[in-house]
Amino acid sequence: MNTIPENTKKSIFSNLTLQILIAMLLGALLGIIIHKNYIADDAKNFSDKIKMLATVFIRLVQMIIAPLVFTTLVVGIAKLGDVKSVGRIGGKALGWFFSASFISLLIGLFWVNTLQPGVGLHLGTLDSSGANELTEKVDGFSAQNFVEHIIPKSIVEAMATNEILQIVIFSIFFGLAAASIGTNAKPVVNALDKTSHIILKMVNYVMKFAPIGVFGAIAGVFAVKDVNDLLVTYAKFFSSFLVGIASLWLFLLIIGYVFLKRQMTTLLKRIVSPLIIAFGTTSSEAVFPKLTEELERFGVKDKIVSFMLPLGYSFNLDGSMMYMTFASIFIAQVYGVHLDLGTQMTMLLVLMLTSKGIAGVPRASLVVVAATCGMFKIPIEGIALILPIDHFCDMFRSATNVLGNAIATSVVGKWEKEN
Template identity: 85%
Template structure:
């Protein structure tokens, strides 16, 4: 029988308590302090979340590089890398397409943007996002994917660029064979040291979640937000719930009874991602939990970095939903053909956005610009975006955990047939 102390020492329980205390404190500050005082409090309390996320970001680059290189080297040959990579990309693009379709379906069925009053919208709030879209082009997109310096990529935590370099490095190490073993072994030991650091960093998770939640509720009147954006947020929740149902059903189809065990392992990462609105913040913890679940370390270290670059299901669903919502708000009728074209554009332009602040909004704004939808319309969703981001981030974590687990199961079955 568990004692009270053991229950409250559980990380998940601590995070849930931190979220509730954060909401309670934020509401008290909002209701009893002046607007300026609440903003000042929010700025200071959010530093707790910033410290936690920075601690995580500190170990993201070395963890992605070491685990991915070791994972590829352990796979042994280019044929194995190609086989698993093919399964991974097939899953990622299928999941992304389904996520985009779900967003497109619900925004057309529920039409949350139709009849919206635009007179009270402050368009100046969108300037931070719209400025980032001015240099958004195919050339810049390619330059963003391919690193010109691995040091620069690591310094800025550009996950996709680190993944590209690590794949080349890992393939080269695998092709050399025994001569590369000392380097691979050193990187393997380094990855275990970094994963040990994860245990230390995760102790700060409840404090980070508390700061993030308290900071938001101190400056936002959630009652007014919920009333003003009830239709948009409600429609979004219908869409994201549908996506969860699809993901869980697919999980049960492939993993069967093990799906329940997987969910127990990823509860903490899901809640941390939800509270901090950062799927990147749980990358190290998710790596650890998936290995505990029983997925081989070489599969986890190969799949997760790829997933964070190519498999952001929650963000994908939100992108079509938000883009078409803005068009509806401005009375712009988009044909089914145009919407499908938008969907394909989002499939390509959204890759490699993990870890980029407000990346979903930047991609939505850029897509609106391509389809002659007023980019300033991004201001419509800014006030509620933080709460949408909580659900997007948690969904991204679920999607990547599921993809890694299913591909890991396939590989185990293939190996049992061979041996």
């Protein structure tokens, strides 16, 4: 799907990465100046207002995600032609996603047990207001709600709330039905194909606002947080978390080079902008349309991208998965709750199942962590321990989610080319 002429895409995106990096630096500088020169209430007021820039950008992206997922996924399935092809690619996709999720969880499990960042840690008095808000969400966290979150009762409601997994389920059924009808469905499929091109063209306009959104997000955080004190207090936790994330990146990059060989370097160049946007806005969802374009430019067939990427956003959040085991056992360590290896592996499997379909849910990782703590008799209020540093952890796990989905889509795309 060549959505943008070659001569125009350079002018649109050639400086985007540089603009975003400059925006991050300027945002951090402005936030630090505000934090040091204004009282807490004024800094908080400034933060709330400047973050509106990030909110505008993310909402612009969210505005086009639902129609983009629906149109591209239906067209992609219709182009695949039959249930057998969908099943083959879907099987490869889910096999990759669950393997990657399991390894991500294991990496978090390994490093939190090896480095033990929560043992002997005393963080003093913590603000539990944010934790109380999250524990209220946990009260409704059940198997029934999990199923209801996956299966849509209304495609209109799913689109209105940007429930990606529900949109994916409906789109798969719609696409399979269109493929089974054959030529009679071609007018509808062609109309959706043209619509997807229009929506992808809208991405160009939205991405021009990305540096401003990143600037607002970074400035808002630095205005209200004393980063130096925060990193000193959480030095052991944050450094241990970064070791885990670095290990996960190393694993993903090695796997990518094994399957993609020299093309992996080209892929990394393609996804630099999506990675930085996800890092700056702490939202992997915010780069969904941009990542779709870049993967198609990389050479993955549009029907593979439109099928794989929505599934990946529901089932393949590698950075979030690694963080869930890490954070859950960290809280247990702080409270002195002993978890034997068997219990930890059970926790890993629980997280494997309950974490699917959390894309787009605000602080979904923390909600799942809180729910898991409740299941294993770990104090749920311990979520307050990681709230102060969670934003900075979220920057890294959001970028990792993007990397994992880009590699997964590219590898499956290569497999399909070889068939």
